[in-house]
Amino acid sequence: MASFKDQARSHYFTYPYFAFRRPAELEGGGQLHPVAIVGGGPVGVTAALELARFGVPSVVIEADDTLAEGSRAICFSRRTLEILDALGVAGAVMKKALPWTHGTSYYKDKPVFRLEMPHGEHDKFYPMVNLQQCYLEKFLTDRAAAEPLIDIRWQSRVVGLTREADKVTLDIETPEGRYPLCARYVIAADGARSVMRQLLGLSLHGQSYEGRYLIADIVLRSDYPTERRAWFDPPSNPGSTVLMHKQPDDIWRIDYQLRDDEDAEQQLQEPRIRQRIAAHLSFIGETKPWELDWFSLYKAHSLCLDDYVEDRVIFAGDAAHLVPIFGVRGLNSGIADANNLGWKLALVIEGKAPPALLRSYGAERRAATFDVFANAGKSTLFMTPPSRGYAVMREAALRLAVDQALTRPLINPRQSQPFYYRESALNTDDRAFAGGPPPGALPPGRRLTDGGYLCDLIGRAFTLLAFDDAMRDYLGPWLAAQAGVSLTVLTDDLRADFDAAPASLYLLRPDGHVAARFKARPSLADLEAALKRAQGNA
Amino acid sequence: MMSLGLSDSDLEQAFDRLAQALDAVGEDKERSFLAALALTLAGRMAGLTEVDAAIAMALRAAER
Structure with missing residues (x-):
């Protein structure tokens, strides 16, 4: 990690000092x-x-x-x-x-891709x-x-x-x-x-990629909204790619690619970093004074x-x-x-x-x-082309994207998405479902009638989601004999999200992923078997 | 206007295959390869209107 200053000199953050405390083991105790x-x-x-x-x-x-x-x-x-x-x-x-929901990618000074991440009333949190x-x-x-x-x-x-x-x-x-x-x-x-x-x-x-990025934090007062911005081959840093993110406390993160012909040691010199950042800020019209806070060098690995x-x-x-x-x-x-x-x-x-x-x-x-x-690898091949072939193709894609939608999907940064444990050994599925979240997936974001959200059900226990109050009577004695399993009955309007019939049942793991689902009312033996499987007992 | 024939996933694969083909052919034969590819694709288009549109798109891209 390259850093030009110690932590105490951060412009925005006071680093706490955590003292050493003697544990019982040093006194001959322990457990x-x-x-x-x-x-x-x-x-x-x-x-x-x-x-x-x-x-x-x-x-x-x-x-x-x-x-x-x-x-x-x-x-x-x-x-x-x-x-x-x-x-x-x-x-x-x-x-x-x-919070942010949008991003813009540019080729030189022209916008070529607009990232839009959905955010609606059913989402408790912003996408990013x-x-x-x-x-x-x-x-x-x-x-x-x-x-x-x-x-x-x-x-x-x-x-x-x-x-x-x-x-x-x-x-x-x-x-x-x-x-x-x-x-x-x-x-x-x-x-x-x-x-x-x-x-x-x-x-x-696995694989290490050749491209190197210098990542830097600067202090800059700017009213530009919070979104992801990326510039490919900008006039301020020809041949490079520059990323920019707003952070709290008037801190901006600027990541820029070092070209293959640039010497990392030379480029890590503070005056050179200031020069390149100043060129970029001037290019995007940021004229206020700024200060360098922290920097480091990054290489991509899978x-x-x-x-x-x-x-x-x-x-x-x-x-x-x-x-x-x-x-x-x-x-x-x-x-x-x-x-x-x-x-x-x-x-x-x-x-x-x-x-x-x-x-x-x-x-x-x-x-x-x-x-x-797979996803980050594709992004990395586009962000840091590993060969002449990829560089030529990227340039063509970017040049076309200025006025053609055809190649814009190639510029999508493919932001992080929750993973669906499709092949998990803990899953029990019911082929009768034509929709809804399958085992291994997360339920959709939904606001509940009590003002809470479905994601609030992520808790200590396995959770059964039912869609009819009659299931309380059916499951009551079985639930009373189970430790660590709770039941929530959802309102009728949520059935469609789960492709559920009135007697359908979903079993969620404590991390919120679906463990099992039953289209028709399951026997208690089948339910118990699904729970055991989700607990690794299959 | 050309039709958008490939899915996003297929477009990504096409991008990779073209990049790898360029690397395989080498810089000295790059121009010949790209011209041959363009002619091959033109031969598979429905008519000259589409060929002209593709040429116009590529010309605008090259001038940027």
């Missing part, structure tokens, strides 16, 4: 923790909050003494906001973040918001600090690891000495340079582990997969990992599901990773 999470970044803390939501305590091990520097991941999707909402963090995010990662980390750690089931240990570094049949022992190095920390399961959420990956001798596999579950060590976020920046899938994917893993690990820890359930985490999230690779 077998249910879960240790390596990495106190956004994925690790989200995983801790997910586990706490299910009553499972965790210890988070973080090497640093503050939050990650710079804006980094800045675009958070509607699905991420829904996940954060269930954790009690979305309120703080929405007070600070800048911009917020610096340091703010998201602050909101997550503030929430975790108020949660008695989460123990974040700052200035603590994992330097060794021993795996046994029933536990993992981490060797933790601290300012006041080393200690062993024992846990039944370990979540490795320690980022792109994961120490856990190294300690287990694992490596990422890399992942062969398996995200290594016995009792489970990888999440950048420790498991590196995805290209284009389409804003990096941290959004990591948050989805934590959301997928939380309920499964909680059920296993509590003895309510077999360890085999964790295999579905690896299978589902690796499938999601490959979907990201």
Whole structure:
């Protein structure tokens, strides 16, 4: 990471200092923790909050003494906001973040593509918001600090690891000495340079792209609305691609591509960065004074582990997969990992599901990773053409797109979408449905008559969605015998969204994805079998 | 006006295949390849009106 200043000099964010606190293990005490999470970044803390939501305590091990520097991941999707909402963090995010629904792509100075992301009365959150990662980390750690089931240990570094049949022992190095920390399961959420990956001798596999981007934050007061803007071959930076996003606190993120013939070391010199940014701001008519706040160099990768579950060590976020920046899938994917893993690990820890359930985490999230690779890979080939052939074709597509719709779909940045676990082993389907969300998918965004939203049902429990009050009587005795299953009866007007008959039934997982559905009223034995399958008992 | 015959997905695949064909043929034969491709596609069009429209589109694009 290249940075020209220390964190204390940020123009907009006061980085907190987290002191080291001596844990019981350093006094000769300690216990077998249910879960240790390596990495106190956004994925690790989200995983801790997910586990706490299910009553499972965790210890988070973080090497640093503050939050990650710079804006980094800045675009958070509607699905991420829904996940954060269930954790009690979305309120703080929405007070600070800048929502957006549109984007414009330009060839030189001419608009060639207009991105429009649907947003309507049935959506609780905007399709995308911009917020610096340091703010998201602050909101997550503030929430975790108020949660008695989460123990974040700052200035603590994992330097060794021993795996046994029933536990993992981490060797933790601290300012006041080393200690062993024992846990039944370990979540490795320690980022792109994961120490856990190294300690287990694992490596990422896949593809790295040649294109390099310099990403910079500047302080600039501008009234230009919040939207994604991209310029291909702009007069200000010929041969380059420039992206621009507005962030809170008058911070603007500018990403620009370094041409193949440009020397990275030279281009990382602060005067050169200022020169290129000044040229771009002048080109788009921004004349107010501005200041450089932070910068870094970025290369696109599509890399992942062969398996995200290594016995009792489970990888999440950048420790498991590196995805290209284009389409804003990096941290959004990591948050989805934590959301997928939380309920499964909680059920296993509590003895309510077999360890085999964790295999579905690896299978589902690796499938999601490959979907990201496919979409982000296409975006990356267009954003950073890897060969002359791609460069020639891109130029032709952009030139035609100025006045022809024909090639505009090629310019679509393919923004992050929730993944549909189509092939999940946890699914039970009913072929009688002709529409509605199939198993593995998320229900549609819908506003309910009580003023709430369907996505509010993402909670602690498996949720049965029924479409007729008569189902309460039918399911009542069965539900009374189940722990962790709730019933919600939706109003008649929502039947069409689910292609439901009055006696139809949907079973949602705790992460909100559909686990099973029945067009006609199911037998209780069939319902029980679907629940068991969704809990990994099939 | 030309009809939009390809789906978005097919258009993406066509883009990839053309880019890879350009890489395969190499820079020195690029012009011949593109001319041959243009003539091949023209031969599959319904009539000269469509060919003229395509030429006009490409001319405008080339002048930008």
